Amino acid sequence: MKKTLYLVIAFAAISCTKTQFDEFEVDAGSANFTNYIAVGNSLTQGIQDAGLHNEYGQQDNSYPAILARQMKLSTPGMNFVQPTVTGDGSGYKHLEWINGELEVTDVPADASWSSYGDQSIKYNNLGISGIRLTDCVPGTALFSSSINQVICSQNPNGAFLDFGTVLTNEISYLDHIEASNATFFTNWLGNNDVLGWATNGGDDGVVNTGLSAPFPATLAVTEMTDPGVFREKYDAILDAFQIMGAKGVCATIPDVTSIPFFTTVTIEAVGDDIWIEEGPYSSNPGNVRLATANDLLTLYASTDLGDGIGFVQSNPIPHSNVLDQDEVALSQARVVLLNNEIKASALAHGYAVADMYTYMTELKSGLTFDGVDYDARFIEGGGFSLDGIHPNTNGYAIIANKFIEVINQAYGSSIRPVSTSSYRGIVFP
Amino acid sequence: MRKIILSTLLFLPFLGFSGGFQLNVQGIKAIAMGGAFTGVSSDASSVFFNPGGMSNLKGKHNFILGFNVIDPYVSLQTDVTANIDQTSGKSTPFHFYYVGELNDKVRLGFLVNNQFGSSSSFEDDWQGRFVVQNISLKSFMFQPTLSYKIHEKVTIGAGFVYTMGTFSFEKGVPLSSATTTEGKGSLSGKGDGTSYNIGIFSNLFSLKHDSATTDFSVGVNYRSGIRVDLPDGEAEFTDIPVSLQEKFPATTAFSGTLNLPSVFTIGVSAKHNRSNYSLTFAYDFNYTAWSSYDTLAFNYVNEDTPDTKVAKNWQNTTTHRFGVDFTYKNKYSARIGMYIDQTPILDGYLSPELPGMDQIAYTGGLGYKVSDKVSIDFSYIRLSGEREASLDDAGFSAKYKKAVNVYGLGLNIQLGGKKKEAVSVIN
Numbered sequence: 001m002k003k004t005l006y007l008v009i010a011f012a013a014i015s016c017t018k019t020q021f022d023e024f025e026v027d028a029g030s031a032n033f034t035n036y037i038a039v040g041n042s043l044t045q046g047i048q049d050a051g052l053h054n055e056y057g058q059q060d061n062s063y064p065a066i067l068a069r070q071m072k073l074s075t076p077g078m079n080f081v082q083p084t085v086t087g088d089g090s091g092y093k094h095l096e097w098i099n100g101e102l103e104v105t106d107v108p109a110d111a112s113w114s115s116y117g118d119q120s121i122k123y124n125n126l127g128i129s130g131i132r133l134t135d136c137v138p139g140t141a142l143f144s145s146s147i148n149q150v151i152c153s154q155n156p157n158g159a160f161l162d163f164g165t166v167l168t169n170e171i172s173y174l175d176h177i178e179a180s181n182a183t184f185f186t187n188w189l190g191n192n193d194v195l196g197w198a199t200n201g202g203d204d205g206v207v208n209t210g211l212s213a214p215f216p217a218t219l220a221v222t223e224m225t226d227p228g229v230f231r232e233k234y235d236a237i238l239d240a241f242q243i244m245g246a247k248g249v250c251a252t253i254p255d256v257t258s259i260p261f262f263t264t265v266t267i268e269a270v271g272d273d274i275w276i277e278e279g280p281y282s283s284n285p286g287n288v289r290l291a292t293a294n295d296l297l298t299l300y301a302s303t304d305l306g307d308g309i310g311f312v313q314s315n316p317i318p319h320s321n322v323l324d325q326d327e328v329a330l331s332q333a334r335v336v337l338l339n340n341e342i343k344a345s346a347l348a349h350g351y352a353v354a355d356m357y358t359y360m361t362e363l364k365s366g367l368t369f370d371g372v373d374y375d376a377r378f379i380e381g382g383g384f385s386l387d388g389i390h391p392n393t394n395g396y397a398i399i400a401n402k403f404i405e406v407i408n409q410a411y412g413s414s415i416r417p418v419s420t421s422s423y424r425g426i427v428f429p
Numbered sequence: 430m431r432k433i434i435l436s437t438l439l440f441l442p443f444l445g446f447s448g449g450f451q452l453n454v455q456g457i458k459a460i461a462m463g464g465a466f467t468g469v470s471s472d473a474s475s476v477f478f479n480p481g482g483m484s485n486l487k488g489k490h491n492f493i494l495g496f497n498v499i500d501p502y503v504s505l506q507t508d509v510t511a512n513i514d515q516t517s518g519k520s521t522p523f524h525f526y527y528v529g530e531l532n533d534k535v536r537l538g539f540l541v542n543n544q545f546g547s548s549s550s551f552e553d554d555w556q557g558r559f560v561v562q563n564i565s566l567k568s569f570m571f572q573p574t575l576s577y578k579i580h581e582k583v584t585i586g587a588g589f590v591y592t593m594g595t596f597s598f599e600k601g602v603p604l605s606s607a608t609t610t611e612g613k614g615s616l617s618g619k620g621d622g623t624s625y626n627i628g629i630f631s632n633l634f635s636l637k638h639d640s641a642t643t644d645f646s647v648g649v650n651y652r653s654g655i656r657v658d659l660p661d662g663e664a665e666f667t668d669i670p671v672s673l674q675e676k677f678p679a680t681t682a683f684s685g686t687l688n689l690p691s692v693f694t695i696g697v698s699a700k701h702n703r704s705n706y707s708l709t710f711a712y713d714f715n716y717t718a719w720s721s722y723d724t725l726a727f728n729y730v731n732e733d734t735p736d737t738k739v740a741k742n743w744q745n746t747t748t749h750r751f752g753v754d755f756t757y758k759n760k761y762s763a764r765i766g767m768y769i770d771q772t773p774i775l776d777g778y779l780s781p782e783l784p785g786m787d788q789i790a791y792t793g794g795l796g797y798k799v800s801d802k803v804s805i806d807f808s809y810i811r812l813s814g815e816r817e818a819s820l821d822d823a824g825f826s827a828k829y830k831k832a833v834n835v836y837g838l839g840l841n842i843q844l845g846g847k848k849k850e851a852v853s854v855i856n
Contacts, residue, residue: 022511097671102672425604427605
């Protein structure tokens, strides 16, 4: 009796000051994170500031790397390996404080960049900057697999993967996925099937192959992908994961026109009339006219304007630095069509979808986490890096949290989100 | 007693419960009785609780000196962090009261106390450091007071209140450079304000039985709101990248205002006197106009620095206070009480430094009359609670657990009073 009384008193005394919460229990749910494979483009590879670099852990904090660290808390045995750059990597843009002005300047590529990656290592992050979904999967068209081989093997960001030799031993991105033995995946392919075309001002980016007939003499490396073709190739990738028994999440493509790359250089900001040239897909190709608020000037147009280009009719901003209103409509419509295919394909394969299209639209109007405000303004907005296209580390952490939310919902797991404010934003001089 | 508990329970469904940053520790006897003292007014703390009650005091000079140790424990859990403890230390508000008799009808009073205050801090690298790192608010009130007996049973009193306030606030600035991961902004300012404290007290009537009397009293008190201007605040920004130091300079002045709420109270008490003991029941109802705390705004002198404007949108609150005092042989006292307190803070506005929640606080205390001149009192408050809410403007949400212990000690000195006057003869 007395003992009980002591216990009660002791308990009461402890409970007086005990306010602490218990540690989280982190569980993988029905997912298996042992071998997490991330497929995608620059966003997945961890590009920031127009390059792949790791000065302040930029590449180390790609969203797949952030995700993997959080998964590892539930699955201590897992490993996640990225093809990490050394030194200044591919080169990148940074801010300098020059004569009392903030200026964006270039850091050149590191000498090691020409031998980026080790093809003998099986990496978990297969993101390759610039890659389109259509470049990943051989299609039915003539020389389709060879065209993919040429495009992929000439992309320096993809040098960590072996794409074989054209015509004799072609290895596709899909082949690498099939060989990955993934138990879990994230698939954020598709952005470049619109984005490259848009950032080129509505241009197909035609390049010479230097190869002789019957191989095509030119390739359109930033052409927008046809929705039907897109669906076939998306299905092929999800088929591959399904055959492995992997679980995973697909992500939709953000509206390419909402990024600071297109929203920073405006007539209002310039405060003058600006002459532009319409592109090949516009209603009047080659037509020179005054820009309206519906035409989007790219960040590159600021260089033109700095050089005095665009202020007279005889010297307009070239079409490749303008996404005019027709091209805006075309790219926006294509994103919606491709997203419909992504959602339908994921549904058909039983995979969850992270709706980054909607999420990035929310970001544009402003989101706040832990007292830090983010929106889609260039530099000031806080979430985008200096290229105006890719997020900064802060932005990637926000994206990682969205993936975590969707993964937990779909697979009953309890991976914890990260504290976004503990990641760096823009590095100011 | 049982009846009181019952009526308490009846109130529960209709109430939320308080918080804010009002310090309900203004008299050791009162604290022990759940803070229900406006209709009791049996010691010099009347100068605060109800200047109209000052006429109850017997001695020529009555002094009270008291202080409290507030020992708070607050923990948070967010989606990201399993447990975060506030690192706020103990705070020690004090009070001094004086009531003196000028003549049969007039009494003079004076007080110094800390009626509002709050201080919270967190570890330097905590998740919400861009919301708040440290905050501290202190207030000192000085109040000369006069009461006048307008009727045998009715006294009115009024005091002029001069308030000095200090405020400091620190939080992270989310800007990084090659050498820093973030900056910090520190604001500090002080200011003053004036207000008044008026009250009316009536010893309504007494019931006499064989060897006992029961006295019924009522008091009404109003303390007006206080506008404390902080005209010459100083803001300091540290670890700011060179390129942004025009926007966040090393130092700049700022101005702001703190609006402290008015408090209206009506209190009743019943005191049952027998030859060797007395038993007092007291109830107070507070209406605190926290809607004065609508916005917290700071304007910086440096034009490039973005002004701070935080929507608080606090709501007016009600508090119910219940207390019982048992005094044996006019020498030994035991007191218990409770109060049911409503938070002024709506969901969507709950900031981590001050996680107000509806709550019930339990109080108790002891008193010992050392001699005719001197008595000492001890009081204790225990409150705890949990809440889950967000601060929408900052994109911060958390679960909160709070436990607070408050220990109070008071010294009561009475000089020049008529000796051995039984308390039961008050009327």
